[in-house]
Amino acid sequence: MSTATRSLPRAIGAHAILLTYTAIALFPVVLVVMNSFKSRAGIFGAPLTPPTPKTFDLIGYTTVFGQGDFIHYFQNSLVVTVASLFFVLLFGAMAAFALSEYRFRGNTMMGLYLALGIMIPIRLGTVAILQLMVATGLVNSLTALILVYTAQGLPLAIFILSEFMKQVSSDLKNAGRIDGLSEYTIFFRLVLPLVRPSMATVAVFTMIPIWNDLWFPLILAPSEETKTVTLGAQLFLGQFVTNWNAILAALSLAILPVLILYVIFSRQLIRGITSGAVK
């Protein structure tokens, strides 16, 4: 077995496949970042070559920072993403704990109901959501976006987290109860640290669609005050003239925050703090 899995041709084959996939996946990103540092002529003349001293130009970035309130858009995106993420993780974990830990009437039905959102896209309810936001006066506010994204992220979070919480040793929770810990302490101090890797997984899955979303910012919060980065970048996408330098620069910049968040969460994925609790 071990010799078979370690044989050289197999290793080369596996690496070749993975490298090819990586190249394909990274190609568009590299293209965007590369071209964002080139002059307009450079972009159209030779889109596939890296910036040379001749074509190198920061015009895209200066436009982005000069025009509109891009820093502000960034802030909006970050506030919306981080706040939604926080609520999704908090409420998702709490609901998952209740569903996995307590036996009550309608437990299974409740679990199914909460998971239903995975199959039904929230955008189907856009009109109703818009009416609701108008009625409550939340249009053009970040709160509206946070509420919608929290609702959007919860089903998957509950579904994934309750599976993981079922695996947390019931002896450990019972030991806490005998030591006089409250159910909240058991949840926050014993269970949450043990499911941290799965929380990180959920965080990554939740964060990226929120950061990239154009639909809800466009409909619920298109005002200058509440624009997010994806919406802000549309500014350069004219009907007749498109400022490619600026768009590419904005997109390159937009990758950074998600990348940072991703690095933070993926470190949690790797860290194994669970060993030693049981067995």
Next chain:
Amino acid sequence: MGSLKIENVKKAFGPIEVLKGIDLEVTDGEFVVFVGPSGCGKSTLLRVIAGLEDSTSGRVLIDGTDVSVTPPAKRGIAMVFQTYALYPHLTVKNNMALGLKQAGTPAAEIERRIKIASAMLSLEPYLERRPAELSGGQRQRVAIGRAVVREPKLFLFDEPLSNLDAALRVNTRLEIAQLHRRLKATMIYVTHDQVEAMTLADKIVVLNSGRIEQIGSPMELYNSPANEFVAGFIGSPKMNFIDGARLGETAKTIGVRPEHVTVDATSGAWKGTVVHAEHLGADTNLYLDCEKAGLITVRIFGVYNAEPGATLYATPDAAKTYRFGADGKVLR
């Protein structure tokens, strides 16, 4: 200080009745062992006593007070789990201290109790370590220490040794026995293991599918089992059960322990062929296929040379033969 009384406790999970009316009395300072086959409800009964599970009906009294609505932390109990269940993010010392801190014990008192418990269980070198940095045996000692520092009226152990290897199990068993002698506390101990039950218990409670089959001291259960189930469960190798009709007896089943059968090469009650022999050094287990009695096990002390296929005569000790009626109860 530390008596327990259980009155007609029943527990059902949905339609499935797991405990079907348990009555039990444990006096102060007793070491009581629950044994029974897997799934018979031992852990469930222990969890009901601890308050981790509500009984469907019946009462649990600790020191004469009904604790049915008292939360686990206020019942004056401590529990040791099969999987250790240590807090992974806390050091050994804090693992032991947590329960006391929650109860508002003064720091000096906590310190004193941890000192005593860790000396008792030789845990001093590990106090600042986390559970992940300990071996299985050390972890289980920490779990026992966490129970000891609470100075409970009642210790509950749920198969505490079953995750340990054989040698460590013997050591830890010894430690638990010493602990009981030193603390003079009431202990309730769940196990599958016969040897643990026989060596530790003052009183053994044999459970079978949610009912108590018999309560008694180890020797009582061994010498005078109330029914076929207890007779078969206590003792190793298992008692031989022979169909009464085959032997021309009125009783439904005749039981005789392997150690109460003698063998002879020339004459005896039951003629049989050796099917298999297990040589354990101190004793020898022979499996005999007898014409009259069917397949029986014989335990001979010391070395006995018998080849498979050889003919032997087995004779049961008439004074140590049990007779069971059709309902499985012993006939006197």
